Amino acid sequence: MRALVETDAEDVPIRVKGLRTAFGDKVIHEDLGLEVKRGEILGVVGGSGSGKSVLLNTILGLKQPDGGSVEIFGQDIRDPQAHSEVERRIGVMFQQGALFSFLTVQENVEAPLLEHTKLTREYVHDLARLKIKLAGLPEDAGCLKPAELSGGMRKRAGVARAIALDPDILFLDEPTAGLDPIAAAEFDDLIRTLRDALGFTVFIITHDLDTLYAICDRVAVVADKKIAAVATIKELERSDHPWIRSYLLGPRGRAAKKEKES
Ligand SMILES: Nc1ncnc2c1ncn2[C@@H]1O[C@H](COP(=O)(O)OP(=O)(O)OP(=O)(O)O)[C@@H](O)[C@H]1O
Structure with missing residues (x-):
């Protein structure tokens, strides 16, 4: 039984259940759920202020959840001992590299x-x-x-x-922001090459549609205080969610899709 539980935790290295976060009266997430699969590159998108960075900070244990739970490798990140063990197994690149x-x-x-x-x-x-x-x-x-x-x-x-x-999980917060399109594409290639070679899971917050098309196995959309959808980019193109439609089917989305297909 123990072996089964451990396998599950390794196959789903990040599991968020019923997450609620708030700043005072302002609720950012309500009943948010997300499972990230081992070895995948998961893109996380959403409008400005939808709560992507707050979600990342909560998963990393930098912000305490106001409800629900976050497990990394099956360990609740609120447990201080688990937190230090987990810290050893994750790598984080905040915006600007934070060097x-x-x-x-x-x-x-x-x-x-x-x-x-x-x-x-x-x-x-x-x-x-x-x-x-x-x-x-x-x-x-x-x-x-x-x-x-x-x-x-x-x-x-x-x-x-x-x-x-x-690390077993690499977290990246808008890594291609501020790069020209060629440098951004080279950076995307680097992440995919490293994932293929080293086998880690990648959680990547991005506004960059090219990144979604080029390297993400699945894309999670933060909207309406939840994960409104999590699917492959192809599946998301068929979504009838208004934000997803305007994001993917707007001029930039169409250009990124065309670039990928050419
Ligand atoms: N420390 C804080 N105190 C109060 N409100 C905060 C704090 N940090 C974030 N917020 C609020 O939480 C909401 C979500 O912010 P967050 O930075 O997660 O958005 P985001 O989706 O990452 O946006 P962007 O794409 O513009 O970076 C915003 O309304 C923001 O003002």
Whole structure:
């Protein structure tokens, strides 16, 4: 029985049930449910202010739910011990990469390894170099500070740090925002390549329709305080939900679809 429960928790690494979140009287989510499958790239979309970032923060345990539950690998994130175990298994890239500006890229990537492992200094150094390479940065980028990087390189440095501890889940908050379309497409490729090679689950908040078409296995739509739909992008194109229709069938949605089909 125990084995069955554990398998289920690994196959559904993120499970949100009946979630309610609020700031004072302002309710952001009400009875929200979501299951993320192991190894998938899940895109999370929704209008501005619909509650995507609040959902991410709640899943990460940075905001306490006002009702319902969030389980990561079957563990309730409100349990402090579970929280620290879970923290070790996830990588997060917030908007702008959220790197320490006073550290080099190499030092930024070393930071989680030094905090969460007992590896030797030399090993940490080598591992960080490997992650920088995996994120598609040139070797000499390691000695640069974030301010000395282009926007695209900064995002890659953010990814290198997020994958430092070999996470089972990678969370990305609007990773392609601010990138030109070519850099954004290269970034999407990087995420898919890393997922295919390393096998982690990806939870990606995005406004970028190209990302949805290019790499997402399923897309969850945050609307009406809930997950209004979760399906493949092809299935969502047939939705009659008003926000989904105007999002996917508007000019930008049609362009992204055409690009994918060409
Ligand atoms: N700390 C806070 N205090 C009060 N209200 C907040 C707080 N953080 C977020 N909110 C509110 O919660 C709602 C959802 O915000 P959230 O940032 O999750 O939206 P979002 O879907 O990520 O939007 P965007 O796509 O514009 O980034 C908004 O109305 C926002 O004003």
